[in-house]
Amino acid sequence: xxxxxxxxxxxxxxxxxxxxxxxxxxxxxxxxxxxxxxxxxxxxxxxxxxxxxxxxxxxxxxxxxxxxxxxxxxxxxxxxxxxxxxxxxxxxxxxxxxxxxxxxxxxxxxxxxxxxxxxxxxxxxxxxxxxxxxxxxxxxxxxxxxxxxxxxxxxxxxxxxxxxxxxxxxxxxxxxxxxxxxxxxxxxxxxxxxxxxxxxxxxxxxxxxx
Numbered sequence: 001x002x003x004x005x006x007x008x009x010x011x012x013x014x015x016x017x018x019x020x021x022x023x024x025x026x027x028x029x030x031x032x033x034x035x036x037x038x039x040x041x042x043x044x045x046x047x048x049x050x051x052x053x054x055x056x057x058x059x060x061x062x063x064x065x066x067x068x069x070x071x072x073x074x075x076x077x078x079x080x081x082x083x084x085x086x087x088x089x090x091x092x093x094x095x096x097x098x099x100x101x102x103x104x105x106x107x108x109x110x111x112x113x114x115x116x117x118x119x120x121x122x123x124x125x126x127x128x129x130x131x132x133x134x135x136x137x138x139x140x141x142x143x144x145x146x147x148x149x150x151x152x153x154x155x156x157x158x159x160x161x162x163x164x165x166x167x168x169x170x171x172x173x174x175x176x177x178x179x180x181x182x183x184x185x186x187x188x189x190x191x192x193x194x195x196x197x198x199x200x201x202x203x204x205x206x207x208x209x210x
Contacts, residue, residue, distance in 0.1 A: 006071065007064040007129075009057070020058050023048050024072060027065045031116035036066075036123050063130070066123050070130055073110075073120050074137045080106045081141060085148055093152035093201065100197045101190055104172055111176050118180050121173065138173070142166040149201075156206045164200045171196060 011020045026048035031039055041062050045055050059065045084103045088096050111117040124134040146162045153161055175193055178184055 006067055007061075008059045008068045011058065019050070019054060023050065023055060023058065023065065024069060025115070027062075028069055028115040028120075031066075031069070031119045031123075036119055036126065041065075063127060066120070066127065067130060067133065069116065070120050070124055070133050073114055073117060074133070076114070077107055077110055078137075078140075080110060081144065085144060089148055093149070096148070096152075097198055097201045100168075101194045104175065104193055104197075105190065107172065108176055108179050111180075118177065121177060138166065138169050142169050145169070153203070156203045160203070168197055168200050 011017045023044060027039065027044045030043055030047045034043070039062055041052060041055055041059075044062070044065065045052055048055075055065075059068070081103070084099070084106065088099050091099075111121075114120070124130050142162060142165045145168075146158065146165045149161055149165065150158060171193075175189060179186055179189060
């Protein structure tokens with residue numbers, strides 16, 4: 001997903017892909033157990049039941065496997081996003097506005113079912129080498145959503161729509177993290193998000209043509 005060459009090597013053969021994915025799965029579960037700082041290549045190998053040479057065949061270091069985990073996580077989110085776009089692209093702005101929280105719920109379900117997802121999200125903000133992945137993904141999602149909105153907002157400058165859409169993407173990712181906090185009322189957060197995102201669809205300074 002990142003525009004630059006990733007610091008890991010994707011396998012081609014089926015047997016190698018199983019090894020690669022087993023290492024990813026082990027790292028994801030381990031990340032959820034020990035966090036970013038304590039995870040190590042040795043711990044990943046131990047959890048996966050593999051030797052260090054098997055690890056280094058595909059990954060340069062622990063940051064490389066975090067890179068791969070982040071891309072896999074965001075690819076799964078993008079599949080859900082594309083399905084949502086297909087369902088509602090031609091439904092009209094009012095319908096789209098009412099379905100944004102549905103998209104947020106879907107993304108939350110993906111995060112909830114992805115081992116180590118919260119730590120992956122934190123790594124994307126905390127580790128400089130992973131920042132380009134996060135920025136690329138957020139810009140990619142913002143562009144897709146803006147393309148969806150613009151046929152209904154042709155009277156509004158695209159730059160303004162894109163700016164607000166990008167802001168909504170940042171809020172959505174922050175919301176996903178908040179939903180992991182046990183003291184937070186999930187349904188109240190979804191309701192609040194509905195109000196916030198609904199406001200971003202309205203441009204009172206621009207009058208929509210009749």
